[in-house]
Amino acid sequence: DGCTNLSGGLFMGLDQLQGTILQHPGAQSASSLLRRQTAKVQHPGLSPIRCDSLTLKIGNAYRAVSMHAAKSSKSAPTLKNQHKWTMFVRLGESQAGDVADYVQSVEYQLHPTFSRSTVAVTTAPFEVSRSGWGTFVVGIRVTLRPRFGSAVHTFDHELNFASPETFSTHTVQVTDTAGPHVSEPGQQAPPQVVVSSSTTKAVNDVTSVWLFTDGLANRGITTGPELVRETKQRLEAMTKPCSIFSFGFGADHNAQMLKEVADAGKGMYYFIEDENNIASSFADCLGGLQSIVAQNIRLTIEPQPGCTVQKVFTKYDHQVTPSASWVQIPDLYSEEERDLVVEVQVDPVDDACPDPSPILAWAMQYTNLITGQSSTVAASTVLARPEVARPQPPPAALDRQRNRLLCAEALEMSKRRADEGRLEEARTILRNAMDKIRGSATGADAFCVGLCEDLQDCEDQMVDVRMYRSKGGQMMMNMNSCHSYQRSCGMKAKYINKKKSAMVLKSTAMEEE
DSSP states (O other): OOOOOHHHHHHHHHHHHHHHHOOOTTOOOHHHHHHHHHHHHHSTTSOSOOOSEEEEEEEEEEEEOOTTTOOBOSSSTTSBOOEEEEEEEEEOTTOOSOGGGTEEEEEEEOOTTSSSOEEEEOSTTOOEEEEESSOOEEEEEEEEOGGGTTOEEEEEEEOOOSSSEEEEEEEEEOOOTTSOOOOOTTOOOOOSOOEEEOOOBOOOOOEEEEEEESSOOOSSOOSHHHHHHHHHHHHHTOSSOEEEEEEEESSSSOHHHHHHHHHHTTOOEEEEOSGGGHHHHHHHHHHHHTTEEEEEEEEEEEEOTTEEEEEEEOSSEEEOOSSOEEEEEEEEETTOOOOOEEEEEEOOOSSOEEEEEEEEEEEEEEEETTTOOEEEEEEEEEEEEOSSOOOOOOOHHHHHHHHHHHHHHHHHHHHHHHHTTOHHHHHHHHHHHHHHHHTSTTTTSHHHHHHHHHHHHHHHTTSSHHHIIIIIHHHHHHHHHHHHHTOOSSSTTTTOOHHHHHHHHHHHHHHHO
């Protein structure tokens, strides 16, 4: 009927996804409530719960803290406390009653960098919540109620930030002094303490919403800024990272709006020219999501004395300050690389320093999605200051990245001119960029040749306004995202990894069948 409600479809997807992963740490299922009521009915006049064994779930709930809301760590000021976690001790699924029927108190032993590293909890639900920047092993000391002999059991749990909830199941055999046990003739009483642990339950899932449209938004929220603002607010409320990928089909969609929504959701915009490209575009996106190896990547750049970071050339969220700068990268697929070009001012020195000395200190904090643990790696940039400095050619790797940035900037500027109807100016911007890249030190490099080919393809779609609006603008938006974030999005298989290639190949084979 010609109605396109982009905001309605997007928000429905986010709400459904939030309903799937939002399980309150203290929530109990209807079946557990039914078991509890049944237990009370079956033992009238007696203690409602009789048992020879006790099953406990010990673990942590987790949600990510937004980059802007996270506070700096007191123990490591260059890092942000981006992880909000809650340690818990709960009953196993088959255990009747409440955890307070069995547990008297729980003592948690936290990392020594916390101001209060030993936390005793004497009331249900026996939880402790904190914010931090990394994982560590939490010691748990559970004291049972007097009816179970006030037995003490100790456990260890390593914090996991890859899933909304992670726990291990432990079964403890106990002696219940509330009344006589019913045993078979000749059966011996069970020993008081025998602990066994099941495997840890942690699903390293990845959450994402895909928005596919072939029309312009004419219902619900119809303007880009309002849609982006509302989308960001909803993403802030999510309990774990969630990405948004947008797919624009054909000529009748607002590529700018879809790209802005994808940028807000830390995803990518895909331009699907016709039905022949639908399967391969979906396969490219799915292959990427299935190969995520790291999330919540925060790179901190700390200038050393006499040095100042002037600018960080990136489209990722970042901030430059005199004391330290940071860049936030949502995630990383296997085999992917991210290259950051940083402009640094280095003050002159009175005496020559022929030996390399640090000018920048780097620290990268991230969540390893394979292990579920938070990791930090460090490195430094060094510079030699000889008495006589000889001219040095630019490093090839740096020159390539300068050309990549030049290509992305030219695409953005050219599209702006073309959207205003100034096609000749738009074409000139692309031609000038191609000339600069070809004349650079790495202009004949295969990567840089590919950059020029992409710019040429975009210029070819600017023959007239009709061609530009039907395909050229969407292609330029797609190319810009691809080179800005160094990630494939269905265009010429650039920045593609093995998992994506395999998925695209599989989708092609299915179409041929």
